[in-house]
Amino acid sequence: MTDLERVVKPLVESWEKGDFRPHAELLAPNLVLTGFTATGDDRAQGEREIEAYLRQFFAEWSDYRIRADRVVALDDEHLLIEGRQFGVGRASGLKIDETLFVVIAARDGLVHGIHWHAYRDGALHAAGIT
DSSP, X not given: OOHHHHHHHHHHHHHHTTOOOOOGGXXXXXXXEEEEETTEEEEEEHHHHHHHHHHHHHHTEEEEEEXXXXXXXXXXXXXXXXXXXXXXXXXXXXXXXXXXXXXXXXXXXXXXXEEEESSHHHHHHHTTOO
C-alpha cells in the first residue's frame, strides 16, 4: 500500500459506511471539494465553505453512502475511486444507485482535494488532470 493509499483509506472506509464526518487529521486547511449536482458543478474551499456545502448536501438525503469498486493511483498525488453512490431523497423518497468517480489529491500526508463526479472525465477535469 502506498502512502497515498494509506492517507485515503480511512476516508473511503467511512464513506462506504455512510459516515462523512471529517477526518480533520487527514485534511489540509485549504482543502478544495468539488461535486457535480443537477444545478451544475459545485466548489467549496476551506472548512467553513465545505461544512456549509456538506450540510446542504446531506439535508437532501435521509441515507447516502458510496461503494468503492476500484481504487487506482493515477500518480504520486492523485487517486481515482470508481464505484457507485446510493441514497434516498429526504423529501422525495427517491432512491438512487448511480456511478460515481472521485479523484482525491493528497501530498505530505494530507488530502488537498476531493472531486466527486458522475463521470470519470468530469472528476479528472475537476482535479486538473486532463
